[in-house]
Amino acid sequence: MTQEEMTSKNNFIWEMIEEDNRTNRFSGVVHTRFPPEPNGQLHIGHAKAIYIDFETARRFGGQCNLRMDDTNPTKEDTDYVDAIQRDIKWLGYDWDDRFYYASSYFGQLYEYAVILIKKGLAYVCDLTAEEMREYRGTLTEPGKESPYRYRSVEENLDLFMRMKEGEFPEGKRTLRAKIDMTSPNLNMRDPVVYRIMFAEHHQTGDEWCIYPMYDFAHPLSDSIEGITHSLCSLEFEDHRPLYDWYCESVGVHHPQQIEFARLNLTYTVMSKRKLLQLVTQGYVSGWDDPRMPTLSGLRRRGYTPEAIKQFIEDNGIAKNNTIADISRLEFNLRQDLEARSPRAMAVLDPVKVVIENYPEDKEEMFEVPLYTQDETRTESREIPFSRELYIEREDFMEDPPRKYFRLSPGQEVRLFKAYYITCTDVVKNDEGEIVEIWATYDPESRGGMSADGRRVKGTLHWVSARHAIDAEVRLYDRLFAEENPDDVEEGKTFLDYLNPESLSVITAKVEPHLVQAQEEIAYQFMRKGYFIVDPDSTREHLVFNRAVALRDSWAKMAQSG
């Protein structure tokens, strides 16, 4: 897929920008920004915002800044600053040297606040938090004006300066915008502009003891950076009048805020608070647990940036509040990996097959392409074959139903790229479990094809028992058992919906080539799915994560009868 095709699908945001360009509103400039708060790791919902911000800039020949929205030092951490940059780069986006912090604008923002005061548009308020809540009114009743609303400009200037100097304790006073306490939009009822916080900031240290609120800092940070289109999620629609008010009142460059719907996924949660809780309370192994919807988790799971971006592209950009089915994400992954992943054979649930007419001490090697899906690729690996093999337990049935194309007594199947074999006997233990399957092979079928042209319906993957390597394989399932874990019953929390079977660990028998498996490249284990080396893996102890299983139309057919 070319970049052109990748961004060809139009959406309402791009139509609005095209209109701005037609009217020369921003002189044809398109400059966006991605403004994460460093208080948690990025997840696939952020990937949508990142995609929109960066692809919009690219589409219109503009630029996209990366800005840490770090106006609340009590909630943020520099560790996340690094993780955020790493994840955005992994997605394939670059902000060049335009990496900023809202906190680096604190000086300028302070001056902007002074301008508001001087214009009589902001005042220092002595109401406590609780009083302010009472004065705000409710959804249906207007608020009341603060008794401090009409202090003189001089007094406000003096008080605000002394707030900055640290003369007042936390919570004692705030700077508020003087707008309209009767507005039906609660955001316009004299919102707080600055609050006192004696907190060490991860960037500015103890330089400040007053910190600007998001609603004030965000539009003005956008303005300072010359942003033209400030793209954000739907819940900020109510804040747009305030965004506009601050830019107009301070009298600076005024970007256009445009809101779009967030991306939600079935069978997972997306709020940073909930993801953090999963991490800190040990429900998962960390932010990068392969079951997490975080970018680091998806990466460790075996997801590719291309699959994620295609998923976002397929979902489209709109204003509907929706939950995308996670199976569509899985489709995008399979589609990407189908084309690019090397193939290998691994038996996840092994049962032994003994080929009675194959000499006990004989071994032979088959050279098999790594990319059987792409005949223009010539890379291959050698696979050893011998008298005793492993196949999947589910690939044998003593008493098979109709249309079962795999191994059963008297039935002939193909071992991929090796030989045809026919089952002759079954050995069971005292419990009646099958411990060995006996078979004969046809030496004329070497390579998996016979000269007589007889048709063999089933093809099985296999590994030589003598040469097989044990590998730990981690099989993942959806993190939650409920489609929407945010939709909780009375008396429950989202944690009650965790899927107890979201992880199962097995030991598989894999072909020797797989000791060379590299991180970051998912293999297709033939007929089973896509698997990627986990960072826990060593040469002595291989560990693979299953990114996603293959479509299994037999399982579906068997299930539906």
Next chain:
RNA sequence: AGGGGCGUAGUGCAAUGGCAGCACACCGGCCUUUGGAGCCGUGGAUCUUGGUUCGACCCCGAGCGCCCCUGCCA
């Protein structure tokens, strides 16, 4: 209840007054040295209601449903 948004197929998205279409899912078939991939095909939707119009998913009125807003969070 006040304000702001959103209602199109199972899911997500188009159609911007002119034949309701695309992707995934579903179902059927073909093909296959992966029951994978690929190829072909079928079925299925405009929240309700009234109006304007030759013609309405689109415009207007009245409803209904869902989401967001009463942090000194972002």
